Amino acid sequence: MRLSKFEPRQAVIAGERKTTSAMIASIAPDGIPTRSAPFGHTLARLAHHRNGIVGLTADLAKYTDLHVFAQEHPDRFYQMGMAEQLLMSAAAGMAREGFTPFATTYAVFASRRAYDFICMAIAEEKLDVKIVCALPGLTTGYGPSHQATEDIAIFRGMPNLTIIDPCDAIDIEQATEAIADHKGPVYMRLLRGKVPVVLDGYDYRFEIGKARLLREGADVLFISSGLMTMRVLEAAKALEADRIRSAVLHVPTIKPLDNERILAAARRPGRLVVVAENHTCIGGLGEGVASLLMREGVTPVFRQIALPDEFLDAGALPTLHDRYGVSTAEVVRRIREWTSK
Amino acid sequence: MADAAAESEMPRSGSNVSLAERAYRIRRHAVRMGEVQGQGYVGQALGIADVLAVAYFHALRYRPDETLWEKRDRFLLSIGHYAIALYAALIEAGVLPEEELETYGTDDSRMPMSGMAACTPGMEITGGSLGHGLGIAVGMCLGLKRKQSDSFVYNLLSDGELGEGSTWEAAMSAAHHKLDNLIAIVDFNNQQADGPSTATLSSEPVTDKFEAFGWHAQRVDGNDIEAVRAAFDIARDLREPRPRIIVCDTRMAKGVPFLEAREITHFIRVEPDEWTLALEALEKGRRQ
Numbered sequence: 001m002r003l004s005k006f007e008p009r010q011a012v013i014a015g016e017r018k019t020t021s022a023m024i025a026s027i028a029p030d031g032i033p034t035r036s037a038p039f040g041h042t043l044a045r046l047a048h049h050r051n052g053i054v055g056l057t058a059d060l061a062k063y064t065d066l067h068v069f070a071q072e073h074p075d076r077f078y079q080m081g082m083a084e085q086l087l088m089s090a091a092a093g094m095a096r097e098g099f100t101p102f103a104t105t106y107a108v109f110a111s112r113r114a115y116d117f118i119c120m121a122i123a124e125e126k127l128d129v130k131i132v133c134a135l136p137g138l139t140t141g142y143g144p145s146h147q148a149t150e151d152i153a154i155f156r157g158m159p160n161l162t163i164i165d166p167c168d169a170i171d172i173e174q175a176t177e178a179i180a181d182h183k184g185p186v187y188m189r190l191l192r193g194k195v196p197v198v199l200d201g202y203d204y205r206f207e208i209g210k211a212r213l214l215r216e217g218a219d220v221l222f223i224s225s226g227l228m229t230m231r232v233l234e235a236a237k238a239l240e241a242d243r244i245r246s247a248v249l250h251v252p253t254i255k256p257l258d259n260e261r262i263l264a265a266a267r268r269p270g271r272l273v274v275v276a277e278n279h280t281c282i283g284g285l286g287e288g289v290a291s292l293l294m295r296e297g298v299t300p301v302f303r304q305i306a307l308p309d310e311f312l313d314a315g316a317l318p319t320l321h322d323r324y325g326v327s328t329a330e331v332v333r334r335i336r337e338w339t340s341k
Numbered sequence: 342m343a344d345a346a347a348e349s350e351m352p353r354s355g356s357n358v359s360l361a362e363r364a365y366r367i368r369r370h371a372v373r374m375g376e377v378q379g380q381g382y383v384g385q386a387l388g389i390a391d392v393l394a395v396a397y398f399h400a401l402r403y404r405p406d407e408t409l410w411e412k413r414d415r416f417l418l419s420i421g422h423y424a425i426a427l428y429a430a431l432i433e434a435g436v437l438p439e440e441e442l443e444t445y446g447t448d449d450s451r452m453p454m455s456g457m458a459a460c461t462p463g464m465e466i467t468g469g470s471l472g473h474g475l476g477i478a479v480g481m482c483l484g485l486k487r488k489q490s491d492s493f494v495y496n497l498l499s500d501g502e503l504g505e506g507s508t509w510e511a512a513m514s515a516a517h518h519k520l521d522n523l524i525a526i527v528d529f530n531n532q533q534a535d536g537p538s539t540a541t542l543s544s545e546p547v548t549d550k551f552e553a554f555g556w557h558a559q560r561v562d563g564n565d566i567e568a569v570r571a572a573f574d575i576a577r578d579l580r581e582p583r584p585r586i587i588v589c590d591t592r593m594a595k596g597v598p599f600l601e602a603r604e605i606t607h608f609i610r611v612e613p614d615e616w617t618l619a620l621e622a623l624e625k626g627r628r629q
Binding site for chain 1: 458459466467470477478480482483484487510
């Protein structure tokens with residue numbers, strides 16, 4: 001529930017004020033190892049031996065890390081201006097001429113504004129366009145105009161489209177290489193700037209369509225994607241103090257889902273299954289997993305950690321992540337609640 | 342040598358069939374397809390037939406038996422419902438066999454009612470969702486320039502389609518990127534689904550708009566074959582680093598007087614007994 005805009009905010013004036021997070025805020029807490037612009041650097045490196053790669057953006061090269069590619073390969077970088085419909089159509093045209101375009105913008109603009117162009121000009125023809133979009137879910141404090149809380153719900157219904165939601169810098173680097181090799185259209189959610197490095201501590205390798213079990217545990221099975229995998233890994237450690245043992249199945253490919261591994265993990269009896277995603281509770285990984293389990297007759301106790309079906313507030317990201325239940329502390333609190341009953 | 346070989350592929354050299362005869366045959370194929378379905382965008386097909394005759398038998402470089410030939414000029418049909426017209430041209434060009442004309446719009450045909458790249462050789466893009474073609478053309482032109490190709494990209498749009506904002510994103514971009522390998526053609530028949538396009542969302546003055554966007558713009562009578570041919574030549578031979586557009590004023594149902602006289606609508610009604618009459622009217626026009 002939003003506060004009325006006609007009520008003066010005396011409490012805010014008097015209280016400790018947290019300022020709005022930058023448009024592209026780093027989601028990395030202080031002290032955590034990070035890598036800078038993993039997507040941009042990986043794409044620039046790949047382009048040295050893959051001549052077909054070109055980069056296109058709609059006035060957001062700097063905000064999608066594509067500027068790194070542009071600096072290294074200026075003749076292969078196409079600035080399309082603030083015109084997302086054109087961005088997608090032109091990328092389709094480049095793909096028709098045999099190139100592998102990486103087209104970048106914010107997730108809100110790709111999903112809400114350019115949908116028809118991705119659908120008809122790219123996906124219907126299975127063209128080799130890679131759509132890489134910053135600000136997925138709740139990763140900016142700028143409010144609903146920039147928060148792509150429903151991008152996966154929008155894109156999941158589009159035939160032929162592969163959807164990737166990577167977790168950290170390692171995931172992004174490996175996924176960028178994998179989607180460059182993959183034939184066909186891909187939508188990848190992007191974390192940019194200083195991106196946390198988390199998965200180096202696990203036996204992990206990104207593969208399109210494959211989920212990876214990052215840790216085992218007998219009480220809770222987290223099924224997660226994107227930055228929520230970082231959060232549930234932290235939560236799983238914190239929950240050890242409560243003697244709650246958690247498994248984490250990281251699902252970086254939202255479509256096609258790795259049905260086999262999800263079912264295998266969810267079939268293990270006695271575990272609370274919790275799907276955690278940086279996305280609205282509607283139409284994302286949670287509902288995808290739920291329908292899979294229902295179809296296959298696998299019926300564990302099932303919970304979702306996801307953003308509410310609301311237009312979210314503007315503000316500081318830590319505040320918002322707490323408010324909407326996707327911070328590590330909130331994940332821990334809710335698991336305690338759910339397992340104590 | 343490769344270029345000389347390519348030149349010989351151009352249908353415009355060596356054929357002694359007149360463009361008027363080509364246009365007649367395109368109209369005839371379209372009417373016969375309309376008859377198969379008992380409906381269709383025959384009015385548009387008859388209106389644009391002269392432009393397609395010039396495109397496929399004067400301007401474009403292509404190989405009928407190798408529709409993905411790298412050195413071909415690309416012809417993008419934005420307006421998917423005009424597929425009947427393009428099928429007629431592709432039949433006349435030898436890309437599609439004439440006997441398949443009878444499958445138009447039937448299940449499992451290579452000629453669906455709305456043009457789809459996946460279905461038909463020579464159909465470069467999937468049209469129908471209007472406002473896509475010019476943007477795709479921009480990307481193809483950029484790609485062709487990267488490959489140092491001398492091929493042109495032609496994009497056939499309609500006047501109604503100019504209402505789509507994405508067309509103007511692409512128009513701005515084509516000039517920005519100095520795409521002198523892009524030739525857009527607008528079929529200005531002043532008719533769209535809900536009525537005259539100038540009364541629905543007017544794009545006039547259309548050539549002024551494109552000139553202001555940085556394009557070389559021409560406007561011709563799209564049913565005057567010589568005028569259309571001259572405009573295509575100017576567009577292709579122009580030595581200016583900017584995209585070109587030819588706005589073609591056409592008459593719906595051109596060539597079949599009793600349909601021309603009918604209250605003009607986006608989707609012309611033709612009674613079952615009128616298809617033969619339409620073919621006869623075309624034949625009469627041909628002899629004149």
